[in-house]
Amino acid sequence: xxxxxxxxxxxxxxxxxxxSLKCExxxxxxxxxxxxxxxxxxxxxxxxxxxxxxxxxxxxxxxxSPECPNSSHLFLHLHTLQxxxxxxxxxxxxxxxxxNGYTFGSGTRLTVV
Amino acid sequence: EDQVTQSPEALRLQEGExxxxxxxxxxxxxxxxxWYRQDPGKGPEFLFTLYSAGEEKEKERLKATLTKxxxxxxxxxxxxxxxxxxxxxxxxxxxxxxxIFGQGTTLQVKP
Numbered sequence: 001x002x003x004x005x006x007x008x009x010x011x012x013x014x015x016x017x018x019x020s021l022k023c024e025x026x027x028x029x030x031x032x033x034x035x036x037x038x039x040x041x042x043x044x045x046x047x048x049x050x051x052x053x054x055x056x057x058x059x060x061x062x063x064x065s066p067e068c069p070n071s072s073h074l075f076l077h078l079h080t081l082q083x084x085x086x087x088x089x090x091x092x093x094x095x096x097x098x099x100n101g102y103t104f105g106s107g108t109r110l111t112v113v
Numbered sequence: 114e115d116q117v118t119q120s121p122e123a124l125r126l127q128e129g130e131x132x133x134x135x136x137x138x139x140x141x142x143x144x145x146x147x148w149y150r151q152d153p154g155k156g157p158e159f160l161f162t163l164y165s166a167g168e169e170k171e172k173e174r175l176k177a178t179l180t181k182x183x184x185x186x187x188x189x190x191x192x193x194x195x196x197x198x199x200x201x202x203x204x205x206x207x208x209x210x211x212x213i214f215g216q217g218t219t220l221q222v223k224p
Contacts, residue, residue, distance in 0.1 A: 031210050043214040101147045104156030
């Protein structure tokens with residue numbers, strides 16, 4: 001499989017649940033990103049991993065916890081979320097410098113009830 | 114503060130009616146400007162990268178141009194399948210690869 005794959009595509013969770021989003025890339029990239037996309041708002045950068053090291057945490061609440069075990073896999077662990085966290089969560093990958101842009105996954109549509 | 118603003122927010126065209134989308138930016142040390150297309154329920158799909166003022170790139174009915182303050186995405190004789198949200202993003206002088214996105218322009222092309 002090529003490209004950037006995100007699972008699950010859809011997720012409904014209660015505010016007390018714990019769940020994880022998974023992202024996998026087979027492009028040989030060494031940087032990976034989590035973005036949040038809400039209606040009528042620009043994509044919001046959440047986390048950046050470069051060469052498996054977290055290089056940016058864009059003031060994201062601690063109820064979101066990223067994990068990057070290797071350069072091909074990225075996780076976003078979720079716990080005690082709020083309804084306003086409902087959004088499309090997009091994973092992307094690039095070469096570490098990002099000069100050729102990102103390749104995005106199809107996203108996980110998250111609904112918090 | 115680095116910022117990207119796209120206009121209009123929404124655009125409706127008849128098939129064959131050419132138009133342009135605008136992306137204005139303020140950034141410290143532009144490393145690249147990117148255009149993406151996003152269909153409903155999908156992730157953004159890469160279209161173009163522009164690196165310096167005066168640069169132009171074309172793909173089918175789309176042409177992207179860049180000045181020191183803004184970029185345009187020109188759509189010539191659009192077809193219904195060009196309907197999508199078009200996103201503009203800039204990469205600033207940092208070396209983390211971070212992209213800053215505009216809010217997008219949603220284009221609807223009617224047959």
